Amino acid sequence: MKTLALKTLLHDWRRYAPAVVAVAFSGLLVLLQGAVILGIFSLSSLYVTRSSADLWVGFPGVQSIDLGRPIAAQAEMFIWMNPHVKRVEPFLWGSGQWRTERRGMVNVYIVGVDAADDAMALDDVLTPGLRARLRAPGAVLVDAGDIGKLGLQVGDTAEINGQRVRVVGATRGLRALGGVNVIASLATTRELDPMAGPGGDVAYFIARTDDPKAAPAVAADLNRTGRARGFEAMTDDRFAARTTRYWLVESGAGAAFVFGSITAVLVALVITSQTLAAAVAASLKEFAALRALGFSMGALRGIVVAQAAWVGVAGVALAGVLTVALVAAARSQGVPVVLSGGMMSATGALVVVVALVSGAFALRRVATADPATLLL
Structure with a gap:
């Protein structure tokens, strides 16, 4: 037949x-x-997927990376107590109003990352040269695809929340979903938006383990402590999936x-x-x-x-x-x-x-x- x-x-x-x-x-x-x-x-989870951290520690139940709420700085101590953890970094997420003479006002997210050459945050994107530029006071990076929205070029200056910043470089492939993301060092982010890390608190701690396969077990161990301390640990792939799912469903x-x-x-x-x-x-x-x-x-x-x-x-x-x-x-x-x-x-x-x-x-x-x- x-x-x-x-x-x-x-x-x-x-x-x-x-x-x-x-x-x-x-x-x-x-x-x-x-x-x-x-x-x-x-795109909403790019800041997770393009970082080399195995773990993300944030506020309990956080649904998306851009919805992070401050967690106590003391959470870092509990992360270090796990013997499998080999590196920990703060990760800040703030917001602000970008102003230029040509474009006017644009609402932006401010992403605060460690500017060290061997940092985990966005290490798939940020070269040592870009990180070195970020260490200058008031230095920021924007994505090449968002330069037109902001009405400037690399080397120009603008204001965020009334404070002057200089665009010292452009990234590629980090366009935001429904907005504009601006990358800055941890110190610059705290200056531009004090609510991004009030009193030393942070939006997230990111961590690397000695073996990525041990990350789920480390997250489970941290969560037993985190329930009473106000933080939740997630593997990078789980947090990325949660962020994408939130935008997919909520939109x-x-x-x-x-x-x-x-x-x-x-x-x-x-x-x-x-x-x-x-x-x-x-x-x-x-x-x-x-x-x-x-x-x-x-x-x-x-x-x-x-x-x-x-x-x-x-x-x-x-x-x-x-x-x-x-x-x-x-x-x-x-x-x-x-x-x-x-x-x-x-x-x-x-x-x-x-x-x-x-x-x-x-x-x-x-x-x-x-x-x-x-x-x-």
């Missing part, structure tokens, strides 16, 4: 091409929607993605089922001839289902080629996309299921394949 179905598809490929295109583009739409949405909201983008995916699947289902039904109707004489040769109705239905399965496989192949091309084009233009093997496998399975369900809707036409029509 599978061989006969494949030969039929190859012979009459023009009849089945619309079905292949429909299921392919439904899968493509679902996959790219998910990849772009996750890519956009992964409503998750619901929009589900609605868009359901719409794409329904459209593909209608088009594919109608295409397969039309193809079966056009092949009724062939099916009637098979009935006359002794094929059972179940065998004929098996051919239709096999055709639907092959349509699904072809749709997966076409969607895969288009996805690779479009993702490459998106990344070349700096569009953030997150694409995983699990997402592609799930979408491929969805495409095949859509094709099979469409084939099931077309089965009723097979029942009209009567050998007596060959005599007409």
